[in-house]
Amino acid sequence: MSERKKKFRTEFRKNRTGKKRDNDLTRRFSDSATARDAHHEHDALARDERISGKGEISRKRTIIGQTQDDASDLAAMPGVGNNTTLRGRVLCVYGLTSDVEGPDGAIISCATRRLLKTLATEQRHVVAAGDWVRYRPSGDSVSGNAPREGIIEQVEPRRGILARNSRGRQHIMVANVDQLLVLGSAAEPYLKPNLIDRFLVSAEQVGLRPIIGINKIDLTDPAELQPLVGVYARMGYPVILLSATEQRGVAQVRQLMANRSTVIVGQSGVGKSSLLNALEPDWQLRTSAVSTDNQKGRHTTTTAKLMKLSFGGYVVDTPGIRQFQLWDIIAEEVAQRFRDLRPFANQCHFPNCTHTHESGCAIKDGVADGYLDARRYESYCAMREDDDEADEEWE
Numbered sequence: 001m002s003e004r005k006k007k008f009r010t011e012f013r014k015n016r017t018g019k020k021r022d023n024d025l026t027r028r029f030s031d032s033a034t035a036r037d038a039h040h041e042h043d044a045l046a047r048d049e050r051i052s053g054k055g056e057i058s059r060k061r062t063i064i065g066q067t068q069d070d071a072s073d074l075a076a077m078p079g080v081g082n083n084t085t086l087r088g089r090v091l092c093v094y095g096l097t098s099d100v101e102g103p104d105g106a107i108i109s110c111a112t113r114r115l116l117k118t119l120a121t122e123q124r125h126v127v128a129a130g131d132w133v134r135y136r137p138s139g140d141s142v143s144g145n146a147p148r149e150g151i152i153e154q155v156e157p158r159r160g161i162l163a164r165n166s167r168g169r170q171h172i173m174v175a176n177v178d179q180l181l182v183l184g185s186a187a188e189p190y191l192k193p194n195l196i197d198r199f200l201v202s203a204e205q206v207g208l209r210p211i212i213g214i215n216k217i218d219l220t221d222p223a224e225l226q227p228l229v230g231v232y233a234r235m236g237y238p239v240i241l242l243s244a245t246e247q248r249g250v251a252q253v254r255q256l257m258a259n260r261s262t263v264i265v266g267q268s269g270v271g272k273s274s275l276l277n278a279l280e281p282d283w284q285l286r287t288s289a290v291s292t293d294n295q296k297g298r299h300t301t302t303t304a305k306l307m308k309l310s311f312g313g314y315v316v317d318t319p320g321i322r323q324f325q326l327w328d329i330i331a332e333e334v335a336q337r338f339r340d341l342r343p344f345a346n347q348c349h350f351p352n353c354t355h356t357h358e359s360g361c362a363i364k365d366g367v368a369d370g371y372l373d374a375r376r377y378e379s380y381c382a383m384r385e386d387d388d389e390a391d392e393e394w395e
């Protein structure tokens with residue numbers, strides 16, 4: 001460890017005493033790193049405020065998502081030319097090395113360029129699963145074999161990030177995600193529409209395209225689900241009724257997932273692994289009978305891994321993300337994330353209407369007049385209230 005550090009310092013000094021241009025660049029980078037630090041501090045502050053505003057319970061809600069554009073600073077890294085590097089996608093990060101899928105589909109084990117690591121002072125993991133990177137192949141080139149190793153030189157700007165905030169720091173779990181497949185089950189465990197709503201709100205917050213899947217329809221009469229499906233479909237959410245074990249609706253899921261990067265979320269036992277096995281029979285992921293054990297204490301890894309789908313696209317298998325609460329939103333923003341309530345919210349008498357107790361509330365009137373679904377409104381109220389009971393459902 002210490003030897004590595006020392007080696008780096010030497011390189012750094014070489015840069016400084018070397019060409020003038022490098023020197024300038026170095027200074028510019030440290031400046032922008034300082035600016036970034038300040039920016040991060042500001043963000044951390046804002047987040048802390050949110051957390052303290054919501055009390056102890058909200059501390060558990062750690063996943064946030066946003067588009068990150070400050071990585072574009074890295075585009076100007078000294079000595080990085082695109083002619084000798086290849087573009088690849090990080091499938092998984094294992095400590096200091098990452099598995100990167102190259103343009104030909106081969107998987108290269110890559111280290112990260114030291115300067116790149118140093119620039120990202122505030123991020124413990126400069127490279128995240130899902131990142132698009134430029135890497136320099138190395139290693140086996142002498143023998144004429146295709147290289148199996150490389151060095152990541154540059155990380156492209158990210159969008160669609162799922163991250164976890166811990167103590168004011170952002171830990172990116174996966175980057176460049178397109179959509180969130182919210183999976184519930186018709187039975188065993190019974191359907192929890194309020195939980196689906198929470199995931200939808202999170203997807204809206206993060207800017208991911210939501211897809212709703214209701215699995216295990218073989219256990220119920222699908223007709224019973226129609227009213228609920230109708231409510232979601234009217235809002236423009238794709239809803240798929242499926243049975244992973246009976247291969248029903250799986251083709252539709254495949255169609256929606258093709259050529260995109262999808263994160264699958266849903267409580268334990270709804271059939272996420274079974275669905276993946278139905279999509280890709282070769283994977284043979286372990287499924288688990290719905291257990292009655294208390295799963296709260298169980299710690300699953302939070303290391304995200306992108307799995308390439310045979311029909312194009314990736315699915316992110318992230319046990320950590322499944323269990324974490326996708327939630328970092330202040331109460332005032334909740335109504336804006338409900339697609340159905342949002343247009344009504346602007347019509348309320350009080351501009352700061354919470355839509356709970358106020359008179360002249362367009363949302364409450366909308367429910368009373370039958371324009372809005374009463375269950376969705378109750379789900380909104382529960383989310384605002386943010387009660388312990390709702391939190392229990394997550395785990």
Ligand code: GDP
Nearest residue numbers: 216243244245269270271272273274287288289
């Ligand atoms: P996960 O925890 O969300 O990954 O859920 P699993 O895929 O491990 O599935 C939990 C249990 O539900 C297993 O016993 C599966 O066999 C069962 N299961 C999954 N999909 C279906 C389905 O479509 N119908 C029925 N009847 N059972 C299913």
Ligand code: ZN
Nearest residue numbers: 348353355361
């Ligand atoms: Zn209102």
